[in-house]
Amino acid sequence: MTKIVPAVLVKTRLEYQSRLAVIKQLTNRFQLDIIDGEFVDNKTITLDEVGRLTDIKMDVHLMVMDPKPYIEKCIALNVNKIIIQFECGQDVGPLLEKIKKAGFSSGIAINPETKLSKIKSYHEVLDHILIMGYSAGFEGQKLDPTVFDRLPEARAMFPAAEIGLDGGVNSGNAKKVLQAGFDVVNINSAIFSSDDPLSRYSEFLGYLL
Secondary structure (H helix, E strand, O other), X not given: OOEEEEEEOOOOHHHHXXXXXXXXXXXXXXXXEEEEOOOXXXXXXOHHHOOOOOOOEEEEEEEOOXXXXXXXXXXXXXXXXXXXXXXXXXXXXXXXXXXXXXXXXEEEEEOOOOOHHHXXXXXXXXXXXXXXXXXXXXXXXXXXOOHHHHHHHHHXXXXXXXXXXXXXXXXXXXHHHHOOOOOEXXXXXXXXXXXXXXXXXXXHHHOOO
16 A cells, blocks of 8 residues: 655754654654755755654655765664665765665655666665656645656566655645555645644545545
8 A cells, every 4th residue: 555654844953843743643654855955956954953763764865966975874863764866966876785785775766857767777776766746856846747657667667666756746636646556655745734734644545545
């Protein structure tokens, strides 16, 4: 069954702690988005401001130009999964190998314009493919409908990997997205912009029944 994973893109520790308190009432896993201000003109909370968690799983999505030091910090934090944005401009192969050798789950996120064939060679060191619903870096953008065609392509290319979707999910398209067959759907604004995040999350869970 599809797992709904709340995504957190925040600029301050106070915002992070507030979101985390809500998430712990919803589920046992979330994704923290880390942006360095260089990959795109946006900047989030840093990993130095995030404490090690023992009661909930944290995936980290790195939208940064130099992932290596971030990976080392993720390992120190004992996160659940480390996801590198493919378009960082570096050879992600050695980075994925570093994650795997450290005993962690590895992932690649790809923007809509990036062909899945670009990451096919990394299949042996990939546990997770994160299909972006729009170009990474900012929340609240419109879902690119090509994600529905990319899902079966990703399944065929990476049969053993977890396939996720991140970005563009809202109340209008949530049912279609959640019933499309992704293993994981990351949702940010549609949950946290609601006056009642718990009810909104429950509404989305209802689409999976």
